[in-house]
Amino acid sequence: MAMSNYTDSALTLEELVCKVYDVGGVKFGNYKLKSGIFSPVYLDLRVIVSYPDLMTNVAEFLWEAAKKEGKSFTCVCGVPYTALPLATCIAAKHDLPMLIRRKEAKEYGTKKVIEGKFCAGDVCLVVEDVVTSGSSVMETVDALRAEGLVVNDAVVLLDREQGGQDMLYHEKINLHSVCTMTEVLEILRMLGKLDAETVSRVRDFIKENKFSIPQLIKETHGDAHHLQLKTQVMSYSERITHCSHPLTRKLLSIMDKKKTNLCLSADLTSSQAILSIVDKVGGNVCMVKTHVDIVEDFSQDFVQKLVQLSEKHDFMIFEDRKFGDIGHTVQQQYKGGMYKIADWADIVTTHVVPGSGVVRGLKEVGLSRQRGCVLVAEMSSTGTLAKGDYSKAAVRIAHENKDFVIGFICQSNLTKDPDLIHMTPGVRLDVSGDALGQQYISPSSAIRDLHTDIIIVGRGILTADNPVAMAEQYQESGYHAYQELLT
Numbered sequence: 363m364a365m366s367n368y369t370d371s372a373l374t375l376e377e378l379v380c381k382v383y384d385v386g387g388v389k390f391g392n393y394k395l396k397s398g399i400f401s402p403v404y405l406d407l408r409v410i411v412s413y414p415d416l417m418t419n420v421a422e423f424l425w426e427a428a429k430k431e432g433k434s435f436t437c438v439c440g441v442p443y444t445a446l447p448l449a450t451c452i453a454a455k456h457d458l459p460m461l462i463r464r465k466e467a468k469e470y471g472t473k474k475v476i477e478g479k480f481c482a483g484d485v486c487l488v489v490e491d492v493v494t495s496g497s498s499v500m501e502t503v504d505a506l507r508a509e510g511l512v513v514n515d516a517v518v519l520l521d522r523e524q525g526g527q528d529m530l531y532h533e534k535i536n537l538h539s540v541c542t543m544t545e546v547l548e549i550l551r552m553l554g555k556l557d558a559e560t561v562s563r564v565r566d567f568i569k570e571n572k573f574s575i576p577q578l579i580k581e582t583h584g585d586a587h588h589l590q591l592k593t594q595v596m597s598y599s600e601r602i603t604h605c606s607h608p609l610t611r612k613l614l615s616i617m618d619k620k621k622t623n624l625c626l627s628a629d630l631t632s633s634q635a636i637l638s639i640v641d642k643v644g645g646n647v648c649m650v651k652t653h654v655d656i657v658e659d660f661s662q663d664f665v666q667k668l669v670q671l672s673e674k675h676d677f678m679i680f681e682d683r684k685f686g687d688i689g690h691t692v693q694q695q696y697k698g699g700m701y702k703i704a705d706w707a708d709i710v711t712t713h714v715v716p717g718s719g720v721v722r723g724l725k726e727v728g729l730s731r732q733r734g735c736v737l738v739a740e741m742s743s744t745g746t747l748a749k750g751d752y753s754k755a756a757v758r759i760a761h762e763n764k765d766f767v768i769g770f771i772c773q774s775n776l777t778k779d780p781d782l783i784h785m786t787p788g789v790r791l792d793v794s795g796d797a798l799g800q801q802y803i804s805p806s807s808a809i810r811d812l813h814t815d816i817i818i819v820g821r822g823i824l825t826a827d828n829p830v831a832m833a834e835q836y837q838e839s840g841y842h843a844y845q846e847l848l849t
């Protein structure tokens with residue numbers, strides 16, 4: 363008999379997390395892990411099997427997360443043991459053949475490792491309850507691949523954010539998660555189930571117990587494989603060969619040629635001041651970002667001169683317009699008014715708060731002009747609401763509009779798709795922040811820890827005594843961090 367009577371057919375993520383917590387799937391305290399270390403959080407998602415309605419809901423969330431990017435699968439396989447019933451629910455509900463991986467091959471009879479009917483080339487989705495390092499998912503992936511199945515995707519209920527996603531990406535697996543540990547903490551805190559001290563203890567634990575990719579690969583595959591890691595982080599020039607969007611290719615080729623991942627945020631209010639600094643540091647940057655509506659003496663002559671400088675120094679022009687209205691309105695804002703942004707800006711930013719119509723509206727104007735757009739998926743400011751499901755929706759919209767969307771404004775790595783460039787503002791050598799909620803991280807940390815592609819720097823350069831020398835320092839610091847990732 364079921365231990366609790368959940369009758370919900372469709373829960374919100376908050377409700378799901380709350381129910382998993384209420385049945386004891388997530389516990390907070392001081393738990394000794396298999397590794398011997400003590401953890402302030404303990405996950406026991408096996409308990410879900412005792413709550414059939416909750417289990418069906420979890421399975422639906424998993425399926426939705428896996429299908430978000432429009433992928434299709436010919437079969438599904440759970441990582442033994444907790445995810446087996448979850449995979450079964452998905453298979454039964456969506457009429458999808460299921461495979462079972464044996465933990466040990468049978469010593470008799472067929473000696474099969476993978477049970478169920480399949481053909482080489484079938485595309486299998488791997489299902490897991492929790493990902494920490496990604497090694498359990500990899501055991502199942504390796505077994506499936508050994509039988510000729512194609513495995514590119516895995517879906518997990520909870521990503522502990524300790525390095526598993528990067529590890530799996532290294533193994534050419536896209537990990538889709540229903541929620542992350544950060545989201546669980548935020549939801550439980552919001553619902554009053556956790557105090558601030560516990561939240562910060564768990565956050566610190568996760569931060570301090572992150573695995574590096576080399577460490578994970580060594581653990582999963584041993585030393586020989588570890589040595590191969592060096593070749594796995596893509597250089598800009600390698601990445602060009604994996605990209606289809608012409609603007610992404612152009613940007614990566616500028617970054618490669620000029621040895622820079624720096625974007626200057628030219629947030630000055632006089633056109634002369636902007637042109638002057640851009641001419642001085644144009645050689646150090648791959649992009650110049652503008653807020654054209656703060657320029658007091660704006661004229662078309664100003665933007666023409668900016669375009670000339672972009673040709674002289676070989677950088678792209680990026681108008682940080684942050685559109686946020688319905689498709690029909692943003693079209694007028696993009697091509698018309700006094701700024702006529704579509705005439706001169708290679709790239710523009712848009713919020714996704716109106717839904718995908720905003721992107722479709724901009725695309726109708728920009729596509730024929732070979733322009734591109736960047737989605738504001740996350741923000742650098744304190745208390746930002748652009749997080750969690752909102753950011754995931756931005757990723758989905760980007761994937762659905764890859765002919766026009768070339769990346770994200772973000773504070774974390776959101777997708778491993780080589781076409782989509784991650785651009786991170788809130789970067790400064792002095793990381794103390796400003797009085798209005800801006801938060802900073804260092805250039806090297808943005809590249810190395812957030813795995814971003816481009817650092818966006820404004821006041822760090824503009825207010826320096828010697829902005830040119832400072833731009834060189836940011837260029838050097840960002841590019842050096844990128845080179846370190848390659849070696």
Ligand SMILES: O=c1ccn([C@@H]2O[C@H](COP(=O)(O)O)[C@@H](O)[C@H]2O)c(=O)[nH]1
Pocket residue numbers: 627629653682740741742743771787788789790800818819820821822
């Ligand atoms: O999340 C975001 C999105 C955009 N910005 C913009 O980047 C620059 C940052 O300027 P700094 O002087 O380096 O703080 C600015 O134009 C913002 O509008 C951001 O900071 N955060």
